Amino acid sequence: MILRQVLKTADLPQELDAHRFFVQWYGADECLVEQHRGILCFDSNTLRFATDQGTLIVTGQSLELEALTDSRAKINGQIISLSIEVKS
Numbered sequence: 001m002i003l004r005q006v007l008k009t010a011d012l013p014q015e016l017d018a019h020r021f022f023v024q025w026y027g028a029d030e031c032l033v034e035q036h037r038g039i040l041c042f043d044s045n046t047l048r049f050a051t052d053q054g055t056l057i058v059t060g061q062s063l064e065l066e067a068l069t070d071s072r073a074k075i076n077g078q079i080i081s082l083s084i085e086v087k088s
Helices: 003-008
Strands: 024-025 028-032 039-042 046-050 054-068 072-087
Touching: 024 072, 028 054, 039 054, 046 072
Parallel strands: none
Antiparallel strands: 024 028, 028 072, 039 046, 046 054, 054 072
C-alpha cells in the first residue's frame, strides 16, 4: 500500500489511513473502535465489526454500545479480548 509507505516515511500516524481500523482500549471496561465498516453481530458478550482487513471481534460481559456512528463505536462493559479474523 502506497499510502501506508508515505505515512511511515513522513512519520505520520497510521490512523490517517482511512482503510485501516484502530482500537483504543482503556482498562478492562472501555474501548473505542475507529474506521469500522459496520456491525456484523452484537449481543451482551460479543461484538463483531466489519473492517477492510477482516472482522474485528470484541468479547466480554455486559457489553454495551455507548456511542455509534458510521465509522466509530464506543464500547463499555467488561472487555476480555480483542481479536481479528483476517480476510484471506
